[in-house]
Amino acid sequence: MRTALTLICLAAAQAVAAQPAPERHAQLLLDAMREAAAVPGMSAAVWQDGKLRWQGGSGWRDVDKRLPVQADTRFRLASVSKVFAVTAAAQLKAQGKLDPDKPVGPLLPGLDPALGALTPNQLAAHLSGMPHYEWRDFSRGGTHYATARESLVHLKGRSLQSAPGSRYLYSSWGYTLLAAAVEAAAGQPYLELLRTRVAPGLAIGPDETGKSPAMSIAYEYARGSVQPAPAHDYSYSWGGAGLAASAPALAEWGSRVLQGQVVDAATRAWMWQPVLDNAGQTVGERSYRLGFGWRLGADAQGQPTxxxxxxxxxxxxxxxxxxxxxxxxxxLSNAMWTSSIERSAELLSAPLRAPLPGLAERACPVKVTGFDGDMDGAAVQGRASFRVDADGLCRGELSLPESLAKVVNQGPQPASDKLGLIGLQGGISRAALVSPIGLADWQIQPDGSFRVELAGRRITVRLREA
Known part of the structure; x- marks a missing residue:
């Protein structure tokens, strides 16, 4: 009897303590996230203190040819392109070549007067009043432009939607203008500036989907399946949406920014100072504020990001x-999908970062058959099962309550009827809840229940045995 009890205790301890190598752990999270979202291919990387900690790929860069995502596979950056435009502008500011508070008109002769009166600060923080994409832009992407200034043809006749400085209005066209101003102030083409000064030596440059074998195929969801997306030339806004990169190169560039290798510490601090509108209010949306183009927020533990x-x-x-x-x-991924991607990146990198202190350990609850709880005060319940996998991780599967399904099954990716769970520390004291919109933070509470933050919803889960 004593021997059996000892074995049970040892098994329980192993279910809490066993963890794969951090790199393997991160890869399992990436695979689970990609599979839940039904995205063809994803790539991710983590750099810390100037060194590569991990890089991973999952799925296909070319579905038809069954070519897997590799470390050097490049993906479209979409609006992550914007941080390169503002950082290039910050370099020029530090060199005395661009004043962020002066109108861009003198740099760009022939610009409509209303647009020429706008400043880099207003453009970077989406305070310019410029519109985002409009109905007239439906056919954009059919012409290639050799320089950022050539693409200004798209801004002819644009009307401001609000007085400059008065309110936040997201605008990628504002970054078309910002990139042109940067190009003019630097005295060299925007892409050359990017290659030689902003991101030298890195696999970061213009989107070349369909033109370069280094690029992943771009996909879209259509009629219940994943299909290649139509060709699209993003040279009308390299500053706003037109770049591509491999995940390791992008993370390395971010590390260079942190190391003071792209702009000095004082300039970086200036970029990350919250911007105020004309009324003295901080600018931003959802859970972040705007600096000079960068979004300033905090992780689930309140650490600045x-x-x-x-x-x-x-x-x-x-x-x-x-x-x-x-x-x-x-x-990075090769399809447009609805996701909570900032939190997903946070959870994906959790195995490579310090564990959270103070969490009570909870062994993998292999006898659990269901759960109940609440979401924003409304009751939720369903089935649940747990197991310890070959890597020693606690894995769970929860049925998806209808009220929560409305949150995570927003499309365009396929809907799901279940949620996954992968332990991060202490069995399931902390875990990543895997949904069609990415990863969510699952943490044990003092009363033994679990708290989950998913798509802005606060969920409490209590596990129950049969």
């Missing part, structure tokens, strides 16, 4: 930095 995400035809992307920890994380 600087980041930017992007979504466009054939892409979903994010670059997430922890300035205090010196950590840079990139996640």
């Amino acid at each position: 600087a980041h930017h995400a992007g979504t466009t035809l054939g892409a979903r992307s994010v670059l997430l930095l922890w300035p205090q920890a010196g950590i840079s994380v990139s996640v």
Whole structure:
């Protein structure tokens, strides 16, 4: 009897303590996230203190040819391109070549007067009043432009939607103008500036989907399946949406920013200072504020972050930095999908970062058959099962309550009827809840229940045995 009890105790201890290598752990999370979202291919990387910690690929860069995602596979960056435009502008500011508070008109002769009166600060923080894409832009992407200034033809006749400085209005066209101003102030083509000064030696440059074997195919969801997306030339906005990169190169560039190798510490601090509108209010949306183009937020534990995400035809992307920890994380994919991608990057990199202190350990609850709880005060319940996998990780599967399904099954990716769970520390004291919109943070509470933050919803889960 004593021997049996000892074996049970040892098994329980192993279910809590066993963990794969951090790199393997991160790869399992990436695979689970890609599979749940039904995205053809994803790539991710983590750099810390100037060194590569991990890089991983999952799925296919070319579905038809069954070519897997590799470390050097490039993906569209979408709006993550914007942090390169603002960082180039910050370099020029430090060199005394660009004043962020002066109108861009003198740099760009022939610009409409209303646009010429706008400043780099207003453009970078989406305070310019310029519109985002409009109905007239439906056919954009059919012409190639050799320089950022050539693409200004798209801005002819544009009307401002609000007085400059008065309110936040997201505009990628504003970054078309910002990139042109940067190009003029630098005295060299924008892409050359990027290659020689902003990201030298890295696999970061213009989107060349369909033109370069290094690029992943861009995909879209259509009629219940994944298909190649239509061709699209992003040279009308290299500053706003037109770049591509491999995940390791993007994360390395973020690490260079943290190391002071792209701009000096004082200039970086200026970029990451929250911007104020004309009324003295901080600018931003959702859970972040705007600096000079960078989004300023915090992780689930309140640690400051600087980041930017992007979504466009054939892409979903994010670059997430922890300035205090010196950590840079990139996640890139080859289809546009609805996701909580900043939190997903945070959870994906969790095995490579310090564990959370103070969490009570909870062994993998292999006898659990169901759960109940609440989401924003409304009751939720369903079936659940758990097991310890070959890597020693606690794995779970939860049925998806209808109320939560409305949150995570937003498309365009296929809907799901279940959620996955992969332990991060202490059995399931902390875990990643895997949904069609990415990873969510699952943490044990003092009363033994679990708290989950998913797509802005606060969920409490209590596990039950039969």
